[in-house]
Structures are given as C-alpha cells and as structure tokens.
Amino acid sequence: MSDSAMQISQIHPPRSRRLLKLILLAAAVVALVALGGWFNPAFLTPENGLAILRAAAMSGIVAMGATFITISGRFFSLALGQTAMFAGVFMAVLMAQGLPFGLAVAVMLLAVVAIGAVQGAIISMGANPIITTLGAGALLAGLAGLTTGGRNIAIESAVVEWIGNGRILGVPTQTWAFLVSVAVAWWVINKTRFGRETILIGANRATAGASGLNVSRITILVFIIASLAAAMMGVFEAAQFSKARVAGFGAVDFDVIAAVLIGGTAIQGGKGSPFRAALGAVFIATLQNYMLLLAWSSGVRTLITGAFIVLIVAGFHIAGRRKGA
Secondary structure, three states, X not given: OOHHHHHHHHHOOOHHHHHHHHHHHHHHHHHHHHHHHHHOHHHHOHHHHHHHHHHHXXXXXXXXXXXXXXXXXXXXXXXXXXXXXXXXXXXHHHHHOOOOHHHHHHHHHHHHHHHHXXXXXXXXXXXXXXXXXXXXHHHHHHHHHHXXXXXXXXXXXXXXXXXXXXXXXXXXXXXXXXXXHHHHHHHHHHHOHHHHHHHHHHHOHHHHHHOXXXXXXXXXXXXXXXXXXXXXXXXXXXXXXXXXXXXXXXXXHHHHHHHHHHOOOOOOOOOOOHHHHHHHHHHHHHHHHHHHHOOOOHHHHHHHHHHHHHHHHHHHHHHHHHOOO
C-alpha cells in the first residue's frame, strides 16, 4: 500500500459510522416529510413533491461542486451564486448576439473554468478563501450588471425551454441532472486518484505536500469543479424562465453551505460525502417548501433554517467527540 493510500485509510471514518450518518440524515428527511404531510396534506401532493426535488436539484448540483472545496480544506466559496448568475447572463448575451445554444454554452464554460482557476490559483498562494471568493463574487455581479444594465436577458430557444421545463419519465430535467451529478461526484471522490488526493490534502495539507502531492493543482481543480457546477445551475435557472436574471441568487451560497454542513462534511476538510450533501440539499428544500406553504416571511425561514444547521452540525460534532473522532 502506498503512503498516501495508507494515510487516507487512517483518516477515513469506519464504514459503519459513515453509513449511520447517512441513515440518520435520511431519517431526518423522512420525518420532516411525514410531519409536513400530517399538518398540511397539500404538502404531500405529487406536484409539490416534484417542486421540492427541483428546488433541491438547483442548490444540490452546486453543493456537489462545493463539497470538493470543503473536503480539500478550503472552507467554502462565497462566489458560487454570482457564478451561476454570471453563467446564465453570459450565455444569454452570447445567444442574443446570434451564437447557437451549444456554442454559447461552450464559450461560457471556458470563461467559467478561467474564473474558477483564477480563484483557486490565488487561494493556493495563501489568500483567504472567504475573502477571495467574496471579492470574486462582487466582481462577477458587477460585470453582469454593467453588461446588461441590470435588466433580465430574454432567451428564445426551444432547446433552452425544454432544458428548463422538460420532463423525462415525468421527472424534471433538473432532477435528473442532480442525480447524475451526485453519482459523478461520488465516483470521483471515492474511486479516482484525484479524489483520494483531495481528501488527503484536506486532512493534512503539510503531509500531503511532503508526500509529493501538488497542492496548488488540486486547489485550482476543486474551484474549477465548483464553478462548473454553479454554471450548470445558472443554465438551468435561465432555461426555466427563458431569461437570464441578474437578481435572485442571493440565497444560493447560503443554501449550498447549509446542504454541505448538514451533510456532515468536515469544515476543516478531509471528510465528506456527496450522498450526504445531496440529502442535505433535499432537507433544506423540503424545509423551505413547507415554510413557504405556511406563508412565513423570509426572515423567519432563514432563522429556522439556521437553527437546524446549528443543531445538526452540533450533533455531528458531539457524536464525533464521544467516539474520539
């Protein structure tokens, strides 16, 4: 066994403990659905269920990318919501200039890769991830605002409309994309060398560097992955309404961070699961949907969501300390 493989085996929690976390989180989602349906039968209608899955997919796709950042020990990115907004706006502007959908998406993705790479490169040189991504998000928001004059950009395309509102076997396209992104993220983290290196760097950056791993390269790649995930959300968001919006993305970063934390990803890095982050996104979307049905204000919804984050993260922390993790 190689040194890096041995180190990873040491930092991975036992399979039974990881499975227990997944079961407990799934049970929390089921309990929330049961309670919501008990007090409000409209909550359990098929259409409302699909609405929850669509909402979970939008933040969950981004959470898959953000999981890589957190596992690598780089905390979070506060530019993912603005990256999603920029991606949708840039695609819409390119299409308004006459580019076909496929080419517009390709050019937009190249720009997003550059955006993620620059952030990753700066952070790999020692910059604070929170400050760096916060500044990047402000820059992207300002650039989109200057380009569009603060106006939404309409998109006229049958392909785009289907991407945003189509259904396969009765399930929204966003949900299928979410499922695929979860599977891909799990495979990359658990079955590839890049995934193992990301875990090792998050667990102990100094040891990873001493083992010969290219910490800067991994940092750049995880920010590229997260930026691409945000761009995917931006495309789905623009396609759903057939227009790219320059507002309405303020809660994306909060929902993504909530999903990652509720999923039990260690904020210091080295531990995390795309499956649990996906369940975290479903939990947040379910909770938000129920509160919307109750017509609660955004302030109350944010307060309650924050309380759940604190309780669940504290529960993971206490359980970990009792088991000596």
